[in-house]
Amino acid sequence: MIGGGGERGTGWLLDVWRRRKWLAIVVFAAALVAGVTAARYVPNVYEATATVLVEEPQTDLAAASRLDRRLQQITQEIQSRSRLEQLIQAYGLYPQLRSRYPAEVAVQRMRRDIRTEFKAPPVxxxxxxxxxxxxxxxxxxxxxxxxxxxALAAFYLEEDVKLRGRKAGEAVQVLKEQLDDVTRKLQEQRQKMGTYPVDSPAGLPQQTTVDLAALGRLHADVRSTSDERLRALDRRNDILRRLAEAESTGPAATLEAPTRLARLKGELAELRRRFSDKYPDVIRVQAEIAALEEQGATEKPVPAEAAPVAPSAAVTRLKDSLAEVDAEIRKLKADEESFRTEEAAYTQRIDSAPQRQRALEEVSRDYQATRDTYDSLRRRYEQARLDDVAEGSSGDPRFRILDAAVVPTGAAAPNRLMLLGLALAAALGLAVGATALSEHLDTSFHSVDDVAAFVSVPVLASIPRIVTERDRRRQRTRFCMATLTVLVGLLLVATSFRSLARVEDGLVATLARGRS
Structure with a gap:
């Protein structure tokens, strides 16, 4: 049914797509959902590396050969079944493999996960x-x-001490030197951590909650002090108003206009030193001065020899109250400035807490790795001191941990972008394959040309398919049911592959080996 010309082949492909498009779409969607789900939920694989330094007192061909044999022997000992089973049991490794398969499977898996790489050959x-x-x-x-x-690096050091055949005292000395190296490194890292104010709880990042509570209390104190100062200012304004009334209605009203004008100007100068020109009392005094200056030309001045009148008791009490209110305002202002200073200090401490937390975590990570190495060496050192086994001395190289492994911050595998690309390619391939297979297995005729190409007699007539409204309803119903079934199937596929990606240790190991 495929024509030889390009135009006929293109038309046939379009016919195939119209007939098989839903099959291709469903297969493509199912494969893509499975691949994307697996790529999304497959667990991360991390790698950590410890570097061991070999110190050689002498190097020649014989020494290099002995070193190579000794490394091979130590490697075989470390990767033995008994030693790996101890590690697996001590650290609870591969729980799923151990629950479903014999212990040998977990041992083989751990051997594959361990890699020893030489940085430089013997010279x-x-x-x-x-x-x-x-x-x-x-x-x-x-x-x-x-x-x-x-732990593996520590095993190398332990087996190195045993295989060098030294006496117990020499073995203790070797471990003591290694322990001293790690101790010095531990002290250096402890000094770095000492830069953080661990003795002062306020300097620790964990105190952010306490600082926030203190900051809230300071906010409340600032608001309360500010409100009290405003109330004190209101009382002061009221006292000034009452004092002005008392002075205007009492004996002070008999003062000469020039004398009162001078007094008001002195009061205006005092107010301007404390407040701005927009302050209500400043405006009031300025208005009184302007009024007196306007009346100066029309009023007849009182002889200057008139004696000043002593202030009344009410005026004296009001001035005393004014002094008390001024003192209270100054105290409240000082308290408010103190609260705002403390508030700024707490705000700065809270803002810098994340940076201190990150720096402390980075230092603590290195310190914990060195601490683990120190604890391991300390236990072996104490055990070596108790050993009373005489061992022969040799001039073979000694091992020393150069760089302890630290907790990795990023995953080494899998390459999720590559997995998504493979999933897309696989989905396209499966869709094309399913379409081609379905078309190959279909032996029915789909057009008049198909019938004419298959039989030798001419086709007299073509009766089109008669579709009734009932047929259309059935077709829509089947389409809805098929769509629902496909969606449920895609959901089941996604759920299944998500669970498989999370629990299948073999899949994770395969992806990690493919990356390395």
Whole structure:
């Protein structure tokens, strides 16, 4: 049914698409949903590396050969079944594998997750040289990777001490030197952590909640002090008003206009030193001065020899009250400034808490890794002191931990972008394959040309399909049911692959090995 010309082939492809488009769409969607779900929920794989330094007192061909044999022997010992089972049991590794398969499966899996890489080959000759090698462990838990890598590096040191055949005292000395190195590094990191004010709870990032509560109390104190100061200012204004009334209605009213004008100008100068020109009392005094100056030309001045009248008792009491209110206002203003200073200090402390937290976590991570190494070396050092086994001395190289493994901050696998690309390509391939297979297995005729190409007799007539309204309703019903079924199927596929990606250890290991 496929024509030889390009135009006929294109038309046939369009016919196939019209007949099989829903099959292709469903297969493509199912495959894509499965792939995207697996790529999204597959667990991360982390890697941590510990570096061991080999100190060689002498290097020649024989020494290099002995070193190679010793490294191979130590590697075999560390990756033995008994040693790996101890690690698996101690750290609770591969719980799903151990629950479903024999213990040997978990041991084989751990052997695949351990990688030893030499940083530099042994140098033959008379000059001294060093050799460093890295022990890398991968797992789905970042903290576990660092601990296992440090434990494996510590095993190398332990087996190195045993295989060098030294006496118990010499073995203790080697461990003591390694312990001293780690102790010095631990002290340096402790000094870095000492820069944080751990003795003062207010300097720790954990005190943010307490600081926020204190800041809230300071806000309330500032508002309360500000309200009290405003009330005091209102009382002061009231006293000034009453004082002005008392002075205008009492004996002071008999003062000469020039004398009162001078007094008002002095009061205006005093008010301007304290307040702005828009202050109500300043405006009031200015108005009184202007009124007196306007009346100066019409009023007859009183002889200057008139004696001033002493202020009344009410005026004296009002002035005393005014002094008390002024003192209270100054105190409230000082308290408010103090509260605002403390408020700014707490605000700055709260704003800088995230930066202090990140810096403290970074220092604590390195300190914890060194602390784990120190604890491991300390236990072996104490055990070596109790050993009374005489061992022969040798001049073989010694191992020393150069860099302890730290908790990785980023995942090493899987490459989710690559997985999404593979899922898209696989979905397209499956859709095309399903369409081609369905078309190949379909032996029915779909057009008059198909019939004419298959039989030798001419086609006399073509009867189109008669579709009634009932047929259309049935077709819509079948389409809705099929759509619902497809959606439920896609949901089941997504749920199944999500669960599979989360629990299948073998899938994670395969993706991690594919990346490395």
């Amino acid at each position: 033959a000759g008379g000059a001294a040289s060093t050799l460093a090698f890295a022990i890398t462990y991968r797992a789905a838990n970042a903290v576990t990777t660092a601990r296992i890598a440090n």
